[in-house]
Amino acid sequence: MTSSYSADQIQVLEGLEPVRKRPGMYIGSTGPRGLHHLVYEVVDNSIDEALAGYCSQIEIALNADGSVTVTDDGRGIPTDTHPTTGKSALETVMTVLHAGGKFGGGGYKVSGGLHGVGVSVVNALSEWVEVTVWRDKREHLQRYERGIPIGELNAKPDGQNRTGTSVAFKPDLEIFSNGIEFDYTTLAGRLRELAYLNATVKIQFADNRLETPRVETYHYEGGIQEYVAYMNREKQPLHEEIIYIQGERNNIQVEVALQWCVDAYSDNLLGFANNIRTIDGGTHLEGLKTVLTRTMNSTARKRNKLKDNEANLGGENVREGLTGVISVKVPEPEFEGQTKTKLGNTEVRGIVDSLVGEVLTEYLEFRPHVADAILEKAIQAFKAAEAARRARELVRRKSVLESSPLPGKLADCSSRDPAESEIFLVEGDSAGGSAKQGRDRQFQAILPLRGKILNIEKTDDAKIYKNTEIQSLITALGLGIRGEEFDPGGLRYHRIIIMTDADVDGAHIRTLLLTFFYRYQRDLADQGYIYIACPPLYKVERGRNHYYCYSDRELNNLVQNEFPANANYNIQRFKGLGEMMPDQLWDTTMNPETRTIKRVEIEDAAEADRIFTVLMGDRVAPRREFIETYGSKLNLTDLDI
Ligand code: 0RA
Numbered sequence: 283m284t285s286s287y288s289a290d291q292i293q294v295l296e297g298l299e300p301v302r303k304r305p306g307m308y309i310g311s312t313g314p315r316g317l318h319h320l321v322y323e324v325v326d327n328s329i330d331e332a333l334a335g336y337c338s339q340i341e342i343a344l345n346a347d348g349s350v351t352v353t354d355d356g357r358g359i360p361t362d363t364h365p366t367t368g369k370s371a372l373e374t375v376m377t378v379l380h381a382g383g384k385f386g387g388g389g390y391k392v393s394g395g396l397h398g399v400g401v402s403v404v405n406a407l408s409e410w411v412e413v414t415v416w417r418d419k420r421e422h423l424q425r426y427e428r429g430i431p432i433g434e435l436n437a438k439p440d441g442q443n444r445t446g447t448s449v450a451f452k453p454d455l456e457i458f459s460n461g462i463e464f465d466y467t468t469l470a471g472r473l474r475e476l477a478y479l480n481a482t483v484k485i486q487f488a489d490n491r492l493e494t495p496r497v498e499t500y501h502y503e504g505g506i507q508e509y510v511a512y513m514n515r516e517k518q519p520l521h522e523e524i525i526y527i528q529g530e531r532n533n534i535q536v537e538v539a540l541q542w543c544v545d546a547y548s549d550n551l552l553g554f555a556n557n558i559r560t561i562d563g564g565t566h567l568e569g570l571k572t573v574l575t576r577t578m579n580s581t582a583r584k585r586n587k588l589k590d591n592e593a594n595l596g597g598e599n600v601r602e603g604l605t606g607v608i609s610v611k612v613p614e615p616e617f618e619g620q621t622k623t624k625l626g627n628t629e630v631r632g633i634v635d636s637l638v639g640e641v642l643t644e645y646l647e648f649r650p651h652v653a654d655a656i657l658e659k660a661i662q663a664f665k666a667a668e669a670a671r672r673a674r675e676l677v678r679r680k681s682v683l684e685s686s687p688l689p690g691k692l693a694d695c696s697s698r699d700p701a702e703s704e705i706f707l708v709e710g711d712s713a714g715g716s717a718k719q720g721r722d723r724q725f726q727a728i729l730p731l732r733g734k735i736l737n738i739e740k741t742d743d744a745k746i747y748k749n750t751e752i753q754s755l756i757t758a759l760g761l762g763i764r765g766e767e768f769d770p771g772g773l774r775y776h777r778i779i780i781m782t783d784a785d786v787d788g789a790h791i792r793t794l795l796l797t798f799f800y801r802y803q804r805d806l807a808d809q810g811y812i813y814i815a816c817p818p819l820y821k822v823e824r825g826r827n828h829y830y831c832y833s834d835r836e837l838n839n840l841v842q843n844e845f846p847a848n849a850n851y852n853i854q855r856f857k858g859l860g861e862m863m864p865d866q867l868w869d870t871t872m873n874p875e876t877r878t879i880k881r882v883e884i885e886d887a888a889e890a891d892r893i894f895t896v897l898m899g900d901r902v903a904p905r906r907e908f909i910e911t912y913g914s915k916l917n918l919t920d921l922d923i
Contacts, residue, residue, distance in 0.1 A: 298429040301406035331356030349452035358417035408451040481505030506539040506607040517543040535611040549601035554609040555625040564625025569634030602663035689754030704777035713859035720864030781815035783858040812882040824851040
């Protein structure tokens, strides 16, 4: 540290320097996820102010210069001088790590989880930040550059007597070296989710980067009840009214919304703790699952749907076709697991159990038709599961007889270390052949899949396990049975790479596989094991050089911008993977040194669930509507509908 810094600046540097040195420690990554995290961090502060009861509206704007502005109508960050630092509270919040929470704004803080690192982290990782606070009939403004205040906190009279906070920031390209472009859909998904989870808040989202700005408002007075309705809007509900349960015990707030659907076979339960999506579950979801199973079984016995000599319905059976959201607000949340997305507070389990148990039991007593409809579905599921179990046992017995449990067409790799092993799921035998010859057999396995695999969205368990393509997929991957506790220990490859042709059929097979993974064992996707290979579309030869292009844009760019105007060149369009020579396939698509693969991430589970239903389910009308809406983004000549 040089001696030219003033005392104030040294403190600032000590405060935020670690953040700039190791941004990943604070925001997870400096890729797109970390970048978007900055916005969530700032918005979370406004949401906290709303949960404390002081803020009703939050506006988020993506600005043309790449910055973002988040404005709320809360009380405004305090601007008086802070006793220990001698600086304004505002400057302290902005420049001292973890200072934000110490002001005790009341209500719930999301600290400790994915978010809650504090707005100072955003300040540290931004090229500049400008904070405006309206309070005490004044407008206060301060600017920071890379975490350092530029000048004093400036105040001028504000005639309007408004209150609130506005934080504008531009992410620092020095930190986010892959780019600082925000994705509208990603942000919109999370903001919509926040609006569902916090029914009182109105969230406005504007994209002012566009020539004609786009503005959307999210305000759902029905809260998570409306969230469930939204997720189910393409499905056929088993009962009209969404079951809603709300209560508070020991300072822990619990909210649950549930609706079963007729034509759905899997369950879709989303858990949130302090507005954070708990992908890895935790005590709130455990409590909910336990109480659902118990309540439905006792209701079944009361209503004579289960005889004394019949076994209890399993949790899986009871949850079949269920869409639900549980949102808890816990004063001191403990988040566990590698990604801190599992709620650990043990007291939550019992509170959810007793609260939901009491209300749901009574709800069903007053609505016997609803109770019977759910029970009949669960009993059917129970019977189907029995049939599936018998089918599975057949599979198991058969594989014991065959002595080799791995499918014959799998070309396995030599490595037995899943962490370094990958498997390519390849469309068709001919591409499978090229891939087998082109691969590095040390760590790359190939499983050719013949034709279209079963559409799991339309099928029940028993049929799924009889399907040979799915059987070989399950055994090759080393997976267990649908819905059983996911054990990554059993997984034989940590990269499952879907490699299909770059045409409509390829896209269809890819979607079928993704549907399979999403419905069959979503943890695989949630934990980032699923990838999509990116084979090239074109090979361009010019003289002794050749180039591979992965999109039309790349091809145009190459031909128009890189080649001289009168160049002679030849373009070969790959119609399928099978057309590529084994070494071409290796160079362009399989070699970890040179290839691009896309990891499948499920950012917005509710939307994913809905889209899978629309694209793969039984009902034609919503699918047609989806294609009509988004069809213009597709190349219609490629569509064979
Ligand atoms: C601490 C205390 C008070 C307000 C806030 C924090 C506050 C922080 C943020 C961040 C974004 N928007 C915000 N709005 C409020 C309240 C102090 C008081 O007036 O008593």
